[in-house]
Amino acid sequence: MKTLGVIALLLATSVSLTAQSRNLVKKNQIDSDVPYNGPRNFALPTACDEQGRLYVKLVDPNQAEMVGPIYRLSSNGGLEATFDTSGELMNRYAVRSDGGMAMVRLDGKTKVIDNFAPDGSRQSSLRLEDPSTAFFPDQMAVFRSGEVLLSGMQYRRGNTAWTAIYDPAGHLVKEFVLDGDEEVERPAVSRSAAVRGDDGFVYLMRAASPARVYVISSTGEVARQITVESPEGGTPDFGIRVFKNHMVIRFRLNCLSAGTGTHCDGTEYRVLDATTGKQLAIYQTDNAASGPIACYRPNPDRFQIFSMPTAGKLDRKSTRLNSSHLG
Numbered sequence: 001m002k003t004l005g006v007i008a009l010l011l012a013t014s015v016s017l018t019a020q021s022r023n024l025v026k027k028n029q030i031d032s033d034v035p036y037n038g039p040r041n042f043a044l045p046t047a048c049d050e051q052g053r054l055y056v057k058l059v060d061p062n063q064a065e066m067v068g069p070i071y072r073l074s075s076n077g078g079l080e081a082t083f084d085t086s087g088e089l090m091n092r093y094a095v096r097s098d099g100g101m102a103m104v105r106l107d108g109k110t111k112v113i114d115n116f117a118p119d120g121s122r123q124s125s126l127r128l129e130d131p132s133t134a135f136f137p138d139q140m141a142v143f144r145s146g147e148v149l150l151s152g153m154q155y156r157r158g159n160t161a162w163t164a165i166y167d168p169a170g171h172l173v174k175e176f177v178l179d180g181d182e183e184v185e186r187p188a189v190s191r192s193a194a195v196r197g198d199d200g201f202v203y204l205m206r207a208a209s210p211a212r213v214y215v216i217s218s219t220g221e222v223a224r225q226i227t228v229e230s231p232e233g234g235t236p237d238f239g240i241r242v243f244k245n246h247m248v249i250r251f252r253l254n255c256l257s258a259g260t261g262t263h264c265d266g267t268e269y270r271v272l273d274a275t276t277g278k279q280l281a282i283y284q285t286d287n288a289a290s291g292p293i294a295c296y297r298p299n300p301d302r303f304q305i306f307s308m309p310t311a312g313k314l315d316r317k318s319t320r321l322n323s324s325h326l327g
Helices: 186-190 316-322
Strands: 003-016 021-035 042-048 054-058 070-073 079-083 093-095 101-107 110-116 122-127 135-142 148-154 161-166 172-176 193-196 202-206 211-216 222-228 234-243 246-253 256-258 261-263 266-273 279-285 293-297 302-307
Touching: 021 054, 021 070, 021 079, 042 093, 042 234, 042 293, 042 302, 054 093, 054 293, 054 302, 093 135, 093 193, 101 135, 101 148, 135 161, 135 202, 148 186, 148 202, 193 234, 202 234, 211 246, 222 266, 234 293, 246 293
Parallel strands: 021 279, 135 193
Antiparallel strands: 003 021, 003 302, 042 054, 054 070, 070 079, 093 101, 101 110, 110 122, 135 148, 148 161, 161 172, 193 202, 202 211, 211 222, 234 246, 246 266, 256 261, 266 279, 293 302
């Protein structure tokens, strides 16, 4: 049986693509003991918490809906918890600071938050106060203090993006339109992502070109807005990570749709100062290491990527023997 793998990538300082970008090379590959059924198995976005633990939802490719559990893996790929998300047909979830998880679902037009304990068991369900403007939740994040950010597209015509903050009891704290969201298109909103940084803010990335990142407090105030230029032929694609004042945005390069899948030439990661928006580094990978991003750590820059295993190449013994390390 094939299992989900995690590739650790590290900067190879001797490999330079241009004066501005450098190549990432594989350091090692870890077997996670989690079943993997092909590229359609991944549900995006994935997540990483402050402790470096990985979260990913794997769906049953034989099901029409987003049916499947969310797994929490240690930084070494060990399975720590399985969140039974059966009945949750959307992949809108957020990691809480305690290692638990929250998911949003719709009950008619009312949004419901389902909370899961750190061990994966269900804790409670919370009905949210209806906002003045109905919108579909595409992004979700939970602040350390328990407030929830939801963002997405309005149902009404006009397709304006909408954002709301709720307190831990489900009451509406604030609802608003972010600067620039009047023009953002629906596909860009659907590929956007929100994460809680280790500084306590939520970073909401709009997958437009250029990408826009809004740094938002638990009261709904925008502390700052950062613009990230897209590489030529590049599209922001779900991936954003923030850790120790470093922010990474993931771009897919030169993507073409073919049949039921999409072929891209590779992936580029742009590392920026999370306070000033200053670009710090650009890294690229080829398709061999272009799976969904798991975790990122700076100083030096290190990336973990969910790998796309092939038959017979991801059992424990061969993974350990074939791990390669940079000299």
